[in-house]
Amino acid sequence: MLHRSSNIRITSKKKKVKTEINSKKYSGFIKLDVSNFYPTIKHCKILEELQKKISNPEIITFIKRSISTPTVSKSHLGDEESTIGVPQGLSISNILASIYLLKIDEQLKDYPNVAYHRYVDDIFIMCDYQSVEDISNNVIRKFEEIKLVIHEPNGDSGKSVLGKIDEKFDYLGYQFKGGLISPRTTSIEKLKDSIVSIFTSYKYAKDKNKEFLLWRLNLRITGCIFQNKSRGWMFFFLGINNETILYNLDRHIKHLMDRFNINIKPKHFVRSYYEIMYSKHKTTYIPNFDGYTIKQMKEVLVSCFKLKVDSLSDEQVKFEFEKRISKQVKDLLTDVQDFS
Template identity: 30%
Template sequence: MYDEKISKKATRGIDRIGIKKFNEIEKDQLNIIFNKCNAGTYKFSPYVEKLQSKGRSKNPRLISVSTIRDRIVLYMLKEILHEIFPECVYRKLPNNYIKEIKEFYKISAHKHICYFKTDIKSFYDNIDHDILIGIIKTRVKSKKLINLIKYSLKTPTVPINYKKKDIKEYKRTYGVPQGLAISNILANIYLKEVDVKLEGIGIRYIRYVDDILIFIEEGDSSDIQGKVETVLSDYNLSLNVSKTECQLSDFEFEYLGYLLSKTRTSIKEANIERFITSVAGKFSSYLHNSEERIKKYPWLNQDIQQTVFVEDLNEKITGSLNEKRRYGWLFYFLEITDISLLHKLDGIISNFFTRLSDFGGVPPANLKKLAKAYYKAKYTPRGGYIHNYDNYETISEKMKYLGDRGYINPDKHYKKEDIDIIFNRVKRKRLSDLELDIGITS
């Protein structure tokens, strides 16, 4: 489990121990985990806070980063909870919910239907520990396991430079820390009874994390908000009034970054703009930083920089594959029917090349297209058109990838282990950046 799930994630916790160092002490650390968990004495180190951008004019999301040792325990806890609460393990991606909405529209095309859309206000921060533990206790009888879950909830999230004497300032009595292996399953366990109750008040109920969508008969729309508020209040939760709306389903509305109506499925304007801005940023970086890169990394000549620029731009356009997962803007929005939008965006990207004299002001022949990538992603994602990190199998392939981007010096000698660590770190950062392009926040 450690090699498969943990060792590839090199984020450091409060102890600042990275993967390379942990590998040297792995056996001792696993013994500590086993002995302390068995004795019921395992305690988590404070989580380190990491701020994750939610886009312009929004407060960042606070992510909690655990130590590698704690990460192993949290992963085991997650697996145990998955077995005990299998109905709370949601593996569907957001676009699967959009597909459900499209199918619902087909079967209710001639009915007078309203949609009610809202989200739960500061959901993770307002989860009541006592209520959550009470729900878990209905199936978990082990006191050691219950206490371990309690410790994971109450462990504070602190700045990296905090002083131990100030630890009380960061103690938590409410909320589930975000970013941990158990965060999602605990949140879904907390809402499992809420889901049952809300499913009973409409024709179709959909929830993705804290984003709620309910379809109802037109005559039932007047008191739907009150019913939802009553259900949530039983769990010390409230809906976000500023994000609550109820309209006839003939109207276009936004959900999970999509723009939906009975006649078309497109993308919310803010998410289109975010993607264009991200692409434009790559052009600006190339335009203004090429000479500086050559000074800093002498082996990065103009030909290499041009090749890498197009490769990385293509990755942003098509998204990427890694193991069994798909990443990127296009993969997220695969349920759109507004294909003309993709052609429009392809035109915008091509037009950006007029700023680059290195390319003669025209897009290169190997520039990939969103419209083509859309069909490839839908029907043959592993056919070769979409960038795939699984194709970097040998050390020489990984070294070329890293060297061409300035992460290593190709003239220096590196251990295989070091190349793997650097490659996985770079890959993880690039996949994370692809997800940021999506810009979906609750």
């Protein structure tokens, strides 16, 4: 539940950043990254803030023990409790980190003519370009006051960057440049590799099934609705406005069809984008597996999975269908907001 909640915040933040960039109100940006964030969080500071918000001493004690226990495979009697650092594996790690930075967040959100965003240790600020150095220096000082170090802006690490809003920069999975919003290059390459693997699996399959190849490929292109979630690359990166990326992906598939000498008619990324943007709840181009009839389920099971369904009850058909769909969509990117 906490993981889902954090992902919803990311999705919401992406939309807000996109809107603010498109508003043309800001000419500069500040992207700062905290060095070694979780291991350098001071326990005394967290506990001080928690005590202001939580009156139950047992909860405070529980949290203190959770963050103070030495993080080694075998603890020994006499091991000293740590007074610094929050284990990243805790379910409450992100919440504690947010509490630790609450005062800074409140102060920076009150800055005039500034758009401030932070996700965990990744800070992004939009402002007038003439002010980027002054504002970034002020932010760095505020973090130093709570013993946190920011990577040097425009330094060798590349993790903290100051620049003009029309220059290229990455934030929360997107690449922004001159008004164009694209997925990061690594995300595009990962998608391309996954498409190649679909063709390769078909090439080396003992029993080749062209219907299954086309179905898998279309699923990778369009995504789908399953268990009331929007799943797939296109849903996840719907915030893009660089359509050249989509045309290039369609050309990539055409190239693979020629390379593997396969004659099929797959769906297209470009049309998928427009269907989701403008006909999300009416389109039949994007499969909504939640709305499939028993007849449609049988058709998929027979044509794609070569399953004999004549003797199966409706409940058995539904079970076999959902089991196979679950397996096929498990590695699709998921827009964690409900399909609504």
